[in-house]
Amino acid sequence: MNEEEIIICRCEDITLADIRCMLQAGVDDVEEMKRLLRCGMGPCQGRTCRPLIMQEVASHRGVDLEDMKVPVFRPPFIPVKLGLLAEAYERRGEQDNGQTS
Amino acid sequence: MARRAEVAIIGGGIIGCATAYELARLGMTDVIVFEKNYLTAGSTGRCGAGVRQQWGLEMNVRLARGSCKILESLNEDLQYDGDIGFDQGGYLVLAFDDSQMEQFRKNVKLQNSLGTPSRTVSVDEAAEIVPHINTEPLVGATFCPEDGHADPFHTTMAYAEAARRLGVDIRTYTEVTDIEVEGDRIRGVHTDDEEFISCGMVLNAAGPYSGPVAQMAGVEIPVYSERHQILVTEPVNRYQKPMVISFQHGFYCQQTPHGSFILGLGDPSEPKGFNIETSWQFMEHVAHSVLSVLPPLADLRVVRQWSGLYNITPDAQPILGGVPGLQDYYMAVGFSGHGFMVGPMTARLMAQMMTGEDMDMDISMLDLGRFDRGELIHEPSVV
Ligand SMILES: Cc1cc2nc3c(=O)[nH]c(=O)nc-3n(C[C@H](O)[C@H](O)[C@H](O)COP(=O)(O)OP(=O)(O)OC[C@H]3O[C@@H](n4cnc5c(N)ncnc54)[C@H](O)[C@@H]3O)c2cc1C
Ligand code: FES
Secondary structure, rough: OOOHHHHHEOOOOEEEHHHHHHHOOOOHHHHHHHHHOOOOOOOOOOOHHHHHHHHHHHHHOOOOHHOOOOOOOOOOOOEEHHHHHHHHHHHHHHHHHHHOO | OOOEEEEEEOOHHHHHHHHHHHHHHHOOOOEEEEOOOOOOOOOOHOOOOOOOOOOHHHHHHHHHHHHHHHOOOHHHHOOOOOOOOOOOOEEEEEEEOHHHHHHHHHHHHHHHOOOOOOEEOOHHHHHOOOOOOOOOOOEEEEEEEEEEOHHHHHHHHHHHHHHHHHHOOOOOOOEEEEEEEEEEEEEEEEOOOEEEEEEEEEEEHHHHHHHHHHHHHOOOOOOEEEEEEEEEEEOOOOOOOOOEEEOOOOOEEEEEEOOOOOEOOOOOOEEEEOOOOOOOHHHHHHHHHHHHHHHHHHHEEEEEEEEEEEEEEOOOOOEEEEEEOOOEEEEEOOOOOOHHHHHHHHHHHHHHHHHHOOOOOHHHHHHHOHHHHOOOOOOOOOO
16 A cells, blocks of 8 residues: 555544655654654544554664653543533632632 | 864753754854753743734834744745744734723734734624624733744744754754853853763753753852643634633633644642643633633533643743853743743844844843842733
8 A cells, every 4th residue: 555545643644654754854753753743642642643653663763662762641531521621610619729710 | 973062052942943043044053952852842842832922011022023023934934844834813812801901002002113013902803803702701802913823843843954954963862961161161061971062152041941051050040930731622623713812811722723722821829840740620720711701612622731831030031141250151041931932033132142243132131130130021911
């Protein structure tokens, strides 16, 4: 299959070609790549694509996958609606929240 | 690797990378940027990257306006392959009482006198600009169509790549561990890979770590760092062009070109320090505040939250320049929540200062000495 048709990050629609293009341009740091391409920043937060990306970067750099630093997973761990969060805040009452606005 | 450089820059955020480029553009290409992590790992990669010209002091309007003009043509000027994503959807600054509105009117007058096309708007006009706004608590607003936000990663990378092309050496995962001073001069810097690099000048662009880095050179500066939290939602179709901000609540809310909303809020009870953990209290608090003004956002799902550090001085304005009695040491630090939006212009000015060129504007009021002289800067429109 063509590199341009191999989707690596489903959430953000990033292909193998996009990843290799970054590597070619000299960006071979998973953290920098994630931020430039948004791969790993979608609703699944990289659960699907991160291993694939790390594999690709590792083989480009000629290092073992085990030797690579895993990017941090950021909360929340399941997407949650703003409305629910605001309700929780209001239920607790302003006093418990310790602020005025 | 080179063991000597004309200039050592400590910090690979917007300030370090942009100043490296501006120095190189002035012909000073013998520059090394040291970044202890990856580029943008500090505040820059964690920020909202909002750019607003709507300030209350001439100096800030000029720094922000200058930066805005630089960003407008940065893709072309730096010949960047990607896109810095500068999206000029404007900033709507909300007023909730008459005294706020009064101050905003004065600000707009000043801004207009400096070329910034801001204007005061009625509650009805505000609702035309942002149709999903809850007009009930509002008394008015100001709007500047040239304001907006950019992508902080791409902006920094664009500068870094252009600087590299001009010969600048950018070393990531390399921490400066000490600055060596001899008499009243800088001798060089030590790094964690046990190298000593002698240099003519040092620029402290270490963001939240500006205090510890200044101490390496024996310089004490009145700064501290403070956590600020931020979150992003899933992407949806674009329906909010402007950044909406409320000084009253301390929040800002933007929809990126990618479709996700970014929401941030300052917490007055946040302790000083370097903590960058995230809290669920923040998510609930920011949701509550923003939904009181922008109710339809209730249905959006939060996909990620993170935090970063503001580096704060006693007047929440940066320290730009050197230190009396120590030659060749410079700093551009203490930007609070607005270092991205003044970054491009600040970098240009720092490069001019360090190379002894004529400067595009006077920034001598931002020197370190102002704290001793008691000449603190009173900016009414700081978040
Ligand atoms: C949540 C949040 C939202 C924000 N929103 C906005 C906004 O909308 N608009 C705006 O204009 N500003 C905003 N800001 C502020 C803005 O992020 C900062 O003012 C700006 O990024 C500062 O850039 P910098 O290059 O000085 O610092 P940084 O980006 O922090 O760069 C400093 C770098 O120095 C490195 N470093 C430190 N010590 C050493 C050492 N000893 N050796 C080597 N490297 C070292 C760090 O790793 C870091 O990468 C926000 C900040 C936060 C936290
Ligand atoms: S697949 Fe990449 S973020 Fe979900």
